[in-house]
Amino acid sequence: xxxxxxxxxxxxxxxxxxxxxxxxxxxxxxxxxxxxxxxxxxxxxxxxxxxxxxxxxxxxxxxxxxxxxxxxxxxxxxxxxxxxxxxxxxxxxxxxxxxxxxxxxxxxxxxxxx
Numbered sequence: 001x002x003x004x005x006x007x008x009x010x011x012x013x014x015x016x017x018x019x020x021x022x023x024x025x026x027x028x029x030x031x032x033x034x035x036x037x038x039x040x041x042x043x044x045x046x047x048x049x050x051x052x053x054x055x056x057x058x059x060x061x062x063x064x065x066x067x068x069x070x071x072x073x074x075x076x077x078x079x080x081x082x083x084x085x086x087x088x089x090x091x092x093x094x095x096x097x098x099x100x101x102x103x104x105x106x107x108x109x110x111x112x113x114x
Contacts, residue, residue: 008042012052013061014095015044017088020062020080027053027076053078061087 008015019030027049035043044052056062061084067075080088 009048011091011095012044012048013056014088014091016049016052016056017061017080017084017091020078021085021088024077024079026067026078030078056084059087060084 015034016030019025019033025033027046031044031046031049053062053064057064057078060081062078062080064076064078067077069075
């Protein structure tokens with residue numbers, strides 16, 4: 001089953017911040033990790049990814065810097081700030097609560113809850 005982008009669209013910032021909690025990274029690598037974690041059922045469009053980077057940087061949740069690759073194109077890396085880590089924890093908690101509520105709302109009374 002393919003994951004629809006509408007279902008995930010509102011959580012792009014949470015997904016990116018979560019990836020950056022594991023360490024600094026650049027756009028292509030973050031998207032590649034997302035694809036691998038979802039068994040290639042979901043990927044962020046390039047425009048969506050870089051719009052999110054701008055939004056997160058303007059909010060003070062991430063900072064960017066240029067890498068110093070010796071071969072190939074120079075990469076722009078992103079790192080999460082302490083404020084970004086707080087925001088990520090808050091967003092994950094909001095997701096947890098939302099998931100519980102949605103599970104309650106879509107489960108039918110005759111359906112097995114497991």
